[in-house]
Amino acid sequence: xxxxxxxxxSDVVRAPAQGLARGRAIDAEFATALADELSGAYRLxxxxxxxxxxAQDAVQEASVRAWRAWSRLREKDKFHSWFNQILVNVCRSRxxxxxxxxxxxxxxxDIEGADPFRASLARDAIGRALSALSTELRMVVVLRYWxxxxxxxxxxRLGIPIGTVKSRHHAALQTLRRRIEPxxxxxx
Amino acid sequence: xxxxxxDSDIETxxxxxxxxxxxxxPALPEETAALPWKVQTxxxxxxPFWFRLSLAGLSGRAGRALAGGxxxxxxxxxxxxxxFVVSNxxxxxxxxxxxEPPTTPRPTLQPGARGGPEVVVLPTHGVVDGVMASYVAGxxxxxxxxxxxxxxxxxxTLGGASDAMESIVQSLHATIPTIVWVGPSGAKxxxxxxxxxxxxxxxxxxxxxxxxAASPVASSGQDIASVYGQTEADKVMKDAIASIRSxxxxxxxxxxxxxxxxxxxxxxxxxxxxxxxxxxNGIAASLDEVLKAADGQEVTINGAQVVVHTSGATIKTxxxxxxxxxLHDLDDPNVAFILLVIGVLCVAVEFFHPTxxxxxxxxFCLALAFYGSGSLPLNILGVVLVVLGIVMxxxxxxxxxxxxxxxxxxxxxxxxxxxxYGSPGPYLPAASVAWPIIGVMAAAAAAYGLVIxxxxxxxxxxxxxxxxxxxxxxxxxxxxxxxxxxxxxxxGTVYVARESWSAILEGGxxxxxxxxxxxxxxxxxxLIVEPAK
Numbered sequence: 001x002x003x004x005x006x007x008x009x010s011d012v013v014r015a016p017a018q019g020l021a022r023g024r025a026i027d028a029e030f031a032t033a034l035a036d037e038l039s040g041a042y043r044l045x046x047x048x049x050x051x052x053x054x055a056q057d058a059v060q061e062a063s064v065r066a067w068r069a070w071s072r073l074r075e076k077d078k079f080h081s082w083f084n085q086i087l088v089n090v091c092r093s094r095x096x097x098x099x100x101x102x103x104x105x106x107x108x109x110d111i112e113g114a115d116p117f118r119a120s121l122a123r124d125a126i127g128r129a130l131s132a133l134s135t136e137l138r139m140v141v142v143l144r145y146w147x148x149x150x151x152x153x154x155x156x157r158l159g160i161p162i163g164t165v166k167s168r169h170h171a172a173l174q175t176l177r178r179r180i181e182p183x184x185x186x187x188x
Numbered sequence: 189x190x191x192x193x194x195d196s197d198i199e200t201x202x203x204x205x206x207x208x209x210x211x212x213x214p215a216l217p218e219e220t221a222a223l224p225w226k227v228q229t230x231x232x233x234x235x236p237f238w239f240r241l242s243l244a245g246l247s248g249r250a251g252r253a254l255a256g257g258x259x260x261x262x263x264x265x266x267x268x269x270x271x272f273v274v275s276n277x278x279x280x281x282x283x284x285x286x287x288e289p290p291t292t293p294r295p296t297l298q299p300g301a302r303g304g305p306e307v308v309v310l311p312t313h314g315v316v317d318g319v320m321a322s323y324v325a326g327x328x329x330x331x332x333x334x335x336x337x338x339x340x341x342x343x344x345t346l347g348g349a350s351d352a353m354e355s356i357v358q359s360l361h362a363t364i365p366t367i368v369w370v371g372p373s374g375a376k377x378x379x380x381x382x383x384x385x386x387x388x389x390x391x392x393x394x395x396x397x398x399x400x401a402a403s404p405v406a407s408s409g410q411d412i413a414s415v416y417g418q419t420e421a422d423k424v425m426k427d428a429i430a431s432i433r434s435x436x437x438x439x440x441x442x443x444x445x446x447x448x449x450x451x452x453x454x455x456x457x458x459x460x461x462x463x464x465x466x467x468x469n470g471i472a473a474s475l476d477e478v479l480k481a482a483d484g485q486e487v488t489i490n491g492a493q494v495v496v497h498t499s500g501a502t503i504k505t506x507x508x509x510x511x512x513x514x515l516h517d518l519d520d521p522n523v524a525f526i527l528l529v530i531g532v533l534c535v536a537v538e539f540f541h542p543t544x545x546x547x548x549x550x551x552f553c554l555a556l557a558f559y560g561s562g563s564l565p566l567n568i569l570g571v572v573l574v575v576l577g578i579v580m581x582x583x584x585x586x587x588x589x590x591x592x593x594x595x596x597x598x599x600x601x602x603x604x605x606x607x608x609y610g611s612p613g614p615y616l617p618a619a620s621v622a623w624p625i626i627g628v629m630a631a632a633a634a635a636y637g638l639v640i641x642x643x644x645x646x647x648x649x650x651x652x653x654x655x656x657x658x659x660x661x662x663x664x665x666x667x668x669x670x671x672x673x674x675x676x677x678x679x680g681t682v683y684v685a686r687e688s689w690s691a692i693l694e695g696g697x698x699x700x701x702x703x704x705x706x707x708x709x710x711x712x713x714x715l716i717v718e719p720a721k
Binding site: 043057116117124126177180 | 712
């Protein structure tokens with residue numbers, strides 16, 4: 001199940017055990033660029049995955065992927081959106097795996113002692129409703145409202161047509177509204 | 189979309205926006221933030237090859253499949269390249285490449301330019317193929333430039349490829365008298381061998397030798413028909429008949445009907461019968477007798493009548509060189525079969541345990557097998573059955589079928605091996621794989637499937653030993669002891685199995701750096717630990 005993460009993890013963590021730097025200068029440009037992204041990435045990953053540990057792993061995985069692909073990134077000034085894309089991909093595959101593994105409604109989750117993201121979401125009905133969205137819809141919503149991205153940017157990050165983003169966005173809003181106002185009923 | 193829908197969408201949007209803005213993001217834990225560039229000190233992979241490898245490592249199954257595909261492509265490319273090289277060698281072997289510039293014709297012979305007359309002997313054996321063609325061509329050329337009184341091709345063959353045969357027939361139209369001797373006793377000049385024998389200026393056969401079709405029972409016409417279809421069979425047969433007719437015509441008008449019967453009816457004749465039909469010039473039990481018999485005979489070379497002087501000539505034997513011998517031996521029906529089986533098995537190893545080495549060896553074997561079988565009446569159906577059998581045997585461990593695949597694989601393999609060579613046409617030799625070899629190779633393939641593939645599969649699924657990468661892929665860290673690296677409060681990191689892990693102390697509380705802990709369980713990549721006693 002965790003082969004991929006373990007691979008990354010061990011790759012990353014084995015190095016210090018082996019005595020760290022092998023005389024290689026660290027790419028300062030990459031380090032600087034990545035440092036600016038981390039907290040934003042953590043926020044996005046956290047609210048997408050609603051799990052701090054998962055989000056940390058996701059950020060880490062995305063960072064390692066970015067580092068491996070760094071030399072192939074031609075336009076370094078596009079680092080932000082490029083890194084975002086990687087992160088979104090990582091989160092997407094993690095979300096899919098999660099949904100395959102367990103289908104827990106946020107209401108059923110023990111909020112006491114839960115992680116900060118889940119706790120934060122649980123404060124408001126709309127946050128709880130968010131957890132019930134499908135992977136696709138949820139990603140659009142988080143990118144839109146937590147990532148402050150335009151629909152066009154979301155289309156770019158997810159690698160899907162903007163029309164699809166629009167319809168997913170709309171569907172997400174509808175679903176959220178139905179869940180937070182069950183008594184009001186739907187206008188259909 | 190109705191207005192109310194739209195309004196409530198905006199309302200929901202606004203609410204989401206406000207909510208999102210109100211949510212806080214906890215600080216990213218230091219170790220996560222610090223990891224990528226403090227620790228990952230290896231150079232990012234740049235080259236396409238390493239990129240592919242890293243891809244294989246990174247993206248799991250799909251990446252492995254991709255890398256596997258790439259390897260297979262490389263293997264096939266190498267096999268194709270080898271095949272290309274080998275087949276080119278073969279083409280060049282059938283004629284000009286190995287020979288010096290053509291020597292000027294010598295209409296009159298100068299027997300004994302240096303002492304007594306010299307006769308060059310070229311002993312041949314086995315299948316008529318490109319190697320034999322280049323050997324004969326080279327030998328005849330050398331005999332010509334040496335000023336030999338004649339060149340004798342000692343023949344013992346069951347037949348072979350028609351292009352090689354034609355090339356030899358060409359070589360026999362030399363500037364010196366050419367003699368074919370089918371010998372020693374027990375030798376055969378079958379199929380393509382018949383054409384070669386009749387093409388020489390003089391032809392002799394040893395007692396108890398045969399000439400004619402390779403398979404006296406079956407009608408070769410029907411046999412090709414079963415492989416190529418009737419039209420093609422008719423065409424091949426007509427060509428062969430026309431060819432043997434013109435060759436026989438040059439020898440003796442009475443030999444024509446006889447020669448045609450060897451092709452048309454797949455008849456086989458003894459030396460005496462051939463002599464009676466005026467197809468050969470005489471019967472000679474040894475090379476010395478050939479020299480005696482040929483002496484004083486009149487032959488036509490380049491339209492001129494030439495008298496052969498071979499009596500008391502010294503015999504100079506030119507043997508195949510080392511490479512020719514090896515390549516020639518590949519045409520052995522058994523060798524070609526064994527090479528094919530080994531090749532398929534090696535390529536299969538490459539599938540299960542990619543090392544490139546096995547794939548290359550397999551590709552090499554396959555190339556050699558197909559080179560070798562070029563002069564043999566390979567039966568595609570037989571080859572397919574053999575390969576299918578091997579595939580079934582290999583799949584047995586991977587797809588449990590309670591032995592059905594093994595039984596089916598062996599049956600398919602044996603049937604394929606028996607039918608590996610089809611029936612010969614007018615030129616190709618009758619060939620078959622020897623039973624003991626079928627048995628041994630079937631056993632080898634079955635053992636391969638049962639033992640090697642199973643072992644390789646087990647190897648692949650084996651738990652990775654501690655400390656050798658990929659530790660997290662197994663749960664074997666559970667139960668191990670480690671040391672707290674960053675204070676557990678209750679979460680922190682511990683050092684277990686030569687790796688750092690995020691860890692949580694079971695039941696809360698805290699543990700300072702250096703505390704010994706034991707792993708109770710693993711949740712994702714986080715270890716749940718308790719103080720070790």
